Amino acid sequence: MSKRGKSTEQIHHAYQPPSGWGAVPVPIYKASTVLFPDTAALHQPRSREKVTYRYGLQGTPSSLTLAARVATLEQAQHCILVPSGLAAITLPSMAMLKPGDEVLLPDNVYGQNRYVTTGLLSRLGITHQFYDPLDAAGFERLLNERTRLVWLEAAGSITMEFPDLLGLLRACKARGVSTAMDNTWGAGMAFNAFELAPGLGVDISMQALTKFASGGADVLMGAVCTRDARLHRRLDEMYEFLGYGVGQNDVEAVLRGLPSLPLRYRAQEAAALELATWMQQQPAVARVLHPALPGSPGHAYWKQVSTGGSSCLFSAVFKPGYCAAQVDAFVDALTCFGIGYSWAGPMSLAVPYDLTHSRDLPLPWSPQEGGTLVRFAIGLEELEDLRADLAQALAVLG
Template identity: 40%
Template sequence: MSKKTDPQAGANTRLAHAGNDPHAFFGFVNPPVVHASTVLFPDAETMASRKQKYTYGTRGTPTTDALADAMNELEGAAGTVVVPSGLAAVTVPLLGFLSSGDHVLIVDSVYHPTRHFADTMLTRLGVEVTYYDPLVGPGIAALLQPNTKVVFTEAPGSGTFEMQDIPTIVAAAHGRDAVVMMDNTWATPLFYRPLDHGVDISIQAATKYPAGHSDILLGTVSANDACWERLLAAHGALGMCAAPDDVYQVLRGLRTMGVRLERHQQSALALARWLEGQPGVARVLHPGLESHPGHAIWKRDFSGASGLFSIVLAGGGEKQAHAFLNALDIFGLGYSWGGYESLAVHVQLTDRKVAFAPQEGPVIRLQIGLEDVEDLQADLARGLTAAAGA
C-alpha cells in the first residue's frame, strides 16, 4: 500500500504522501478503511502455513499498515505498531520488555498516567521502579543496576518542561544493555526523531498532533531493528489493536500536521515571550525561550517546538489557579492537547519524587491552539487579572 517518498523531501511533502500509494488501490488518493476480523484463506494449506499477508484483523489490515508505514518513514523506524490510545503506547512496550525481577528507570517528570501504571501494574508484577531527576545527565550511570532493563524518558518533561540530555542517557543505558524508550508526543518526529539520537523505541500519543482535532484516541510505537520483533510480539500477545476508523482519521490528520504545527509553534512562542514580561507571572516554562535552563539542549537536538508550555504564577495557590482558569473565555478547561483549540489546566505536582517542582506559585499548563494570537493574549490577560485579585 505504501509508496516511499524521498527522505530528503520537505516535511509537508512527506506528510502529504507517506503511508499510501494511490495506484495500489485503483488510484484513490486515500487508503481504504478496512473493517475486518476474519480473513479468508484460499485453501487449507495456506491456512495451515499462514503464508499470506493478512491472517486476522488483530494482526493488521491495509488501513493500519498505511499509518504504520507513514510513521516508519517519519520516525526512521524498522516497524511501528498502532494501539488504541497514547497510554497504550506507553504500556505495551513496557510490558513487552520488562519481567518480574527487572528494574526500570523512569524520568520523574513523566506523564502522570505512565507513573500510575508503573506504581500499580508494574510493581504488582514484580518490576522495581526508580524515578530519576530529568536533569541527571551523565549521573544516570550511577542509577543503573545490573537488572536495569529499560530507561524510560520524556522530553521535555510533562507539565514542567525540563529538557533531558538524551544522547548522554542513551550512551549510559546502552553501556549496560538497557533499552531506552522515549515519549516523544510533545515534539512529534517532525521536530525530534528519537531513533536518530540512539533511542530504541519512540512513543507517540497520536491523539495529540497527528490527529489534531480532539476527537480520536490513538497511539503509535516505533522501534529500531534491534527491538522491533519483540515489540511486535508484545503487541500481538496483548491484543492492543486500534479501530480502523480511528486509524484512518489519524492518517488524514497527518496530512496537515506540518502546517498546523507551524501555527502552534509560532503562536505559542509569541505568547510565551509576551507572558515573560507580564506581572503575575513568575516564570514561563518553554524550552524554546532563551531563559529556559534547557534551551541549549533543545536548540542542539530539536528542530522546533509545539504549542504546549506552562507558566508559574507569582504567588498564591489553588485559589489563584482556579481564579485564573475561571476567568478564561477562549481557553477551554480540559485535559489532553494537540487539537485545534486552546486549553488550560492546573498542573498537580505532588507526585514528584526527586525532581524540583516550581515553588513560586501554581503551575498552569497552556495548550495554544489555532485561534488568533491577539484573542488568546487578551484571554490570558483576563486570567492574570483575576488571579491577582483572588
C-alpha cells in the same frame, strides 16, 4: 437465477469491483474476519517478517498503511499501532521487562507512565527508580545490573524540562541498556529520536497519535516505532498477547490528519512561543517553562538536538502570593481556552496542576520562587484573540 435466500445472496454476492480505482484518500478496510483463499493458506502460521492478513486484530491494508506512514514520520523501520498513548507506553514496558528487572523513569514522567510503573509493573515484581532528567551524572549512578529499560520524555509533559538526552543515552549505551522515549511532544517533528547525534539514538520511540497526528481531538491511538527488526518482533509478540487493535474509522481519521501535521505543528509552536514570551512579562507570573526559551530548564539540551521544533505547550508558574483558588479563577475566566486534558487539537486548553504529590525529587524552583502552575496547550485560534483572552483573565487576579 439463483435459488439461494436473500441473506445468503447478500453475504456471498459474486460482484467484485473492477481494478484500477485510484483516489487521494487511502481505502478503508473494515474487518474482523479475514478470508483465506484455501485451507493451505489457513494452516500457514502468521509471519512476523512479512505482511500476512489473518485476522483484523493484526491489521488491515488501511492500518498497515498508517503504520508505514508513521514509521516514515519517525524515521523508523517498523511501527505498531495501538488503541491509545497509554497502550503505547504499556507495550514496551511489558515487552522489555520481566520479574526481577528494573526500569528507570524521569521524575517528570507523564503521570500514567508513573501509574503503570508503580502499580502494574510493581505487582509483577519489576522495580523502578526515578531520576532527574537534567542530571546525567546522577542518572548514571542509578544504573545497575538489573536495569533493563530506561524511559525518556522530551520534554516533560507538565513542567517542560528538556532532558540531557545525549548524556542519558551515552550512559545507557555504555551499559547496554535499552531506551524508550515518549516522543508525543516532538511528534517526529522536533528532532529525530533515532539519530540525536552520530551513533546515538533511542531504541523505541512511542507517541500518542491522539495528539498531533490526529489533530482533531476526536481519536485515541498510539504508535510504537523501532528500527531494529529483532526488537520489533519482541514488541509484536507482546502486542499479540495483549490483544491490542485499532478501529478502522480511527485509522481513517488519523490518515486524514497526518498530511497536515507539519503545517499545524509549525503554526501551533509559533503561537505557543510568542504567547510564552508574552506571559514572561506579566507581573503575576514568576516563570514560564518552555524548552525554546532561554532560562527554561533544559534549554541548552533542547538546542543540542532540536531541528527547531518546540511543540504547542508551555507552562506558567504563578508567583507564590497567588493561591490555588485565585489561579483557578484565572483559568475559569478564560473564554478561548477550554479546560481539559490532552493537546494539539484545534482548541487551546488550560489546566492548573498541583504538583505536590506527583514528584519524588524537588521541583526545579523553590516555593519562594513560584506557586501554582498552569499548562497551556495552544490550538489554532487567532494569536491576538488568545493574547487578549489571557490578558483579560489575568486581570481577574488583581
